[in-house]
Amino acid sequence: MTQTSPRRTVRPPGRHRLSPLFEPTSVALVGASDRNGWSGLVHSALSLYGFGGTVYYVNPRGGTAHDQPLATSLSALPEVPDLVFVMVPAPAVLGVLEEAARLGTPAAEILGSGFAEVGGEGVALQNRVARLAAESGMAVLGPNNLGFANVTSRIGLTPTVGTGPLPAGRIAMISQSGNLAGQISTLARTFDVGLSLIASTGNEVDVTVGDIVDYLVEDEPTAAIGVFAETLRRPDEFRAACERAHRAGKPVIVLKAGRSEAAARSALAHTGALVGDDAVVDAALASAGVIRVDTLEDLLATADVFTRIGPVHGRRLGVVSISGGAGDIAGDLAEPLDLELPALAPATVRALQEVLPDYGTAQNPLDMTGAVVAQQGLFGDGLRILATDPGIDAVLAITEADHLARTLDDGMLPGLLDAAAGSPVPALLTSTTIHAFGERTIALRRERDMPAVGWGIDRTLAALARLADHAERPLRAPAPDTAPVALDSSAAGTWSEARSRLLLAGAGVPVVPAQLVTDTVSVEPGSYALKIVSADLPHKSDVGGVRLDVPAADVPAAVADMLRAVAAARPAARLDGVLVSPMRRGGVELIVGVVRDAEWGPVLAIGMGGVWTEVLGDVQRVALPADDRAIERALRRLRCFPLLDGARGTDPIDLADLVRTIAAIADLAVRLGPRLAALEVNPLRAAADGIEALDALVVWND
């Protein structure tokens, strides 16, 4: 029997590669069957969401499923569908995809498991699917996931449809875990958080979370993007997509599991993917404008708050409530989040005194008192007046959970909403404690786009703090203009201090003066530091290769002693001589290092030197390239920063000079390119009398 070839739609130019996947006008459900539970659920999801396109039902057995006629193959369909949704057992998947690819299908979803996650044969099978996807250009989502729902486009292609379509809104959620995508959906329903898209990516044989972020940059309904991931594949692409989203005004909020040792152990085992050093990932994500969170609740709450009030520029918060206790709880919770509840301006105090009862106090946090019972508009008055204070960047009204459930004409709500709508700064309403909205409040929220969330004081404040961080955090800088450093074959192994010093000095980094001495030496009066120079001895002090505080007169003998002693201790080491430098005293000793991560690129680390880095973990990291602003911000976030800033009457250090010096080290590391493994200045002495590298180390990749 001959068969007509299916019609094929040509993708309009400029359309995203994932558009056919997430906005299909035609879908083929392959493996559709009344006996396949998932098939029934997906069929039902399509209908519950009200899919307006064409659905084809495919099963080689023919007959019907879900009261629809079954085509026996994709080739038998009258057109090439946008999306082939594969629900057949793992061993049959490749055949279906090969047929889809042959027909030129632009997108496919593989719902089933039985691939890399089960190991052995599953890995081989997944690799074949990956190759097919790469060769055909077909966008393949999954396997081992639970599909997706494009909520605003009313396309539900998932077996986890639950009680019906999710609330539609402006947040896209992407989860590598299908299970957690389900949990996110439940949370979104409970707290009435509107979604534009929710997708799970499973094993990511082709389409990664990064690809979907990239797609969402241009997706009109989406205003904020949430991601749950354990492994960020193709980190450069992920980071670039996040940066594009950021520049488009869409924050990307990421819960990346695997910070802890226990989680890393687990992730290694069940995905087979390496979990990167979390501190590096953290710096890399921050430099791409990503907001990082630790719980699914915070993932959704942060996106929710953003879509309700937009970006938050500043950390000075006005808080108004009708319970002194709630305001105090907010004040206590704000402090460790670095949110400030500033004292009010005199004009604000006067304006508040006019509306408050005599026994009320015009202050921040503001308690509108029991007088709101008789005069319900008072609560809104408080919000309105606080919002005009010139020292306040955002206002939070804390309401009793039930107050949100009044009508729009009655109670305290209308006054609050009017005040929020007229506010010159972001104004948000939250419940005192976590609160699942009732049907009535949900209806009200949809009637009027209320800037109100039910996350309770703590999660709401944390979301505000994250958004304020996000607004003030610099992105990764463009690559420096200066040319890469030309490297010859000597850029290998570990360089000696003497050689590392020269490299730094050549790049404009101030380095303590030193002479390399192999024999006799004469120095000016003063006190000296002596260090053995040998590429074979990175740990100089372990072999007696460091002496400090040597008076000038003793230097010649000390040099000779050191050369003799080290040669005796390590006869195999090639000794270049002894580096003699003037002793420096006082100031603060920092460690400044750059490590190049194979996946995430160069990351600058700045910490308090010596024992403190290890004991206190007082280190800040910045992905490179970074501009001076990013470096200064990292310095200011060190716990020891007050020591650089003249704490305890010490002479303050020239911060601009310090930033310049660190920037020079960072630029050098970037210009050294991927052959550099690590570049470390330890210590970088920062004192009122100047900034100087006292020691340096360069390590190359072999």
Place this chain on the structure above:
Amino acid sequence: MTQTSPRRTVRPPGRHRLSPLFEPTSVALVGASDRNGWSGLVHSALSLYGFGGTVYYVNPRGGTAHDQPLATSLSALPEVPDLVFVMVPAPAVLGVLEEAARLGTPAAEILGSGFAEVGGEGVALQNRVARLAAESGMAVLGPNNLGFANVTSRIGLTPTVGTGPLPAGRIAMISQSGNLAGQISTLARTFDVGLSLIASTGNEVDVTVGDIVDYLVEDEPTAAIGVFAETLRRPDEFRAACERAHRAGKPVIVLKAGRSEAAARSALAHTGALVGDDAVVDAALASAGVIRVDTLEDLLATADVFTRIGPVHGRRLGVVSISGGAGDIAGDLAEPLDLELPALAPATVRALQEVLPDYGTAQNPLDMTGAVVAQQGLFGDGLRILATDPGIDAVLAITEADHLARTLDDGMLPGLLDAAAGSPVPALLTSTTIHAFGERTIALRRERDMPAVGWGIDRTLAALARLADHAERPLRAPAPDTAPVALDSSAAGTWSEARSRLLLAGAGVPVVPAQLVTDTVSVEPGSYALKIVSADLPHKSDVGGVRLDVPAADVPAAVADMLRAVAAARPAARLDGVLVSPMRRGGVELIVGVVRDAEWGPVLAIGMGGVWTEVLGDVQRVALPADDRAIERALRRLRCFPLLDGARGTDPIDLADLVRTIAAIADLAVRLGPRLAALEVNPLRAAADGIEALDALVVWND
């Protein structure tokens, strides 16, 4: 018209003073009226809760209210009620209470506002009520509160009854704020947290939260106590009541607002009560066995987890889930809480391998994999096997929210519950994210006392960490046996270093050797520290009164120089001489100080010395008296502890000796009694070669 005097019930001996308040067999509602909204609500609460005692309705107008006949006064009642519940306007309250007191009523509640919180006349009125309560011995709750509900005794005496009685259970909640008591009630309903009692205390004219904690120690249904407070009145009594509760196995969990500057500003304004230095309050509460939280959600969640699984002895957690992602989130969240997810014992691994599918991994956190879909008992198997691991102190099963809503015969729940019931260590089920139980789950929870909570991973882990802290934290020690130090009139002002040293040395604290020099001096070879001695100059270095590293030969001249220079700089200061001590090098310099708080008594502070205390805030505080265990625990919790413990190859310090020395300082401070304002050793040098006070300061209250 003559009137028969009401019968008076005599309180049985041994009954708590607050029993008639919280367990009345008869209640008089004074101010009952159909036109008084609160009267209707309280009447309805009594009936909704199913109060089994006698209710009298009192209003001088007579007639009826709520279809009940009204007595015109308390004196007209046939008996003296246990509790007079006052709902009349503020100016009429005193008259009602005077009558109640005259009749010998044991308890009263004042529902209305218009007292100290409105200032002026209100304060005077409240003071008169306070006097009346004190003189009559009547227990008076309120005013400016919202009553209480004794849930297990079915006594609802509050206008905030909401949709009906609260879920009955084993947690008592006390809130100074009536509004927040309402929020706590809503939360308890939402997360099906059973309460024994909920009371708001308002202005606390007589009955304080501490009194109620004291009452609850013997209250049989109550297993855990939660408190929201802004001001802890009569701190000694509060602390003593908490200690009694702790010894009775009932944890007291406290959300005390007012940590932050903003909250303190607010609390000052709206209660007129001083908010203590939060660090002192924190130490004092910890030493009374109190668990402190920062949110209402954590207040309820911690109590909820405790009543479900009891005390948690140890921080090593086994985590089992059916989503690798959820386990990883738990691993990440556990780490900063100091909860450990240890690697499993070989026998545990073997047992797990027998039940897991081939592609599963026997590890912690444990993912039971998709195999649970086909074999639902597998989830319970995982919990059961983890619980027998000898290295695990508690087990947490993370379920999809919906799994909790299955029946007891079906799905994964029965296996989980059986495994939890048979677990040798506490075993708890929690939802992945915060989850309000549906009716079906609530019915199941009541059918079988399920160790399951809906707080989500983060709050549940935080509750487990708090309970583990609580189990390991030492209480305040008994007062030392040694006699108080007898003090004469010279115990005033600030003592000089020389005099402070003698006091410490006399108490067995090792002090660096020193000679007080006024003229000539001869010292052995070495290097010396010179410090001016004058009670008038507490800041020695500001006036050139400190020189370090002085070679022996230079000491005589340096002493003379210093005496001359200081005398010139501060001619009015009385100089006792110069203290000459050998220079000490190396080791760690600590600050050890005791400050006596007027309300909370002596508190010991231990921190890293020098610039670090200020810059890093690395300080631990312990309320005194404290035993060696409490002092050692504080030392171990310093961030700088690794430096004391031989980090970076330094010689470790004799920890027992250090603890003994600090204990000697603390004991001395306690024995010096309330005239001591502060005793500070700064620095206390701790080195491998010994522990020694290098400087000391004693300040007395005037």
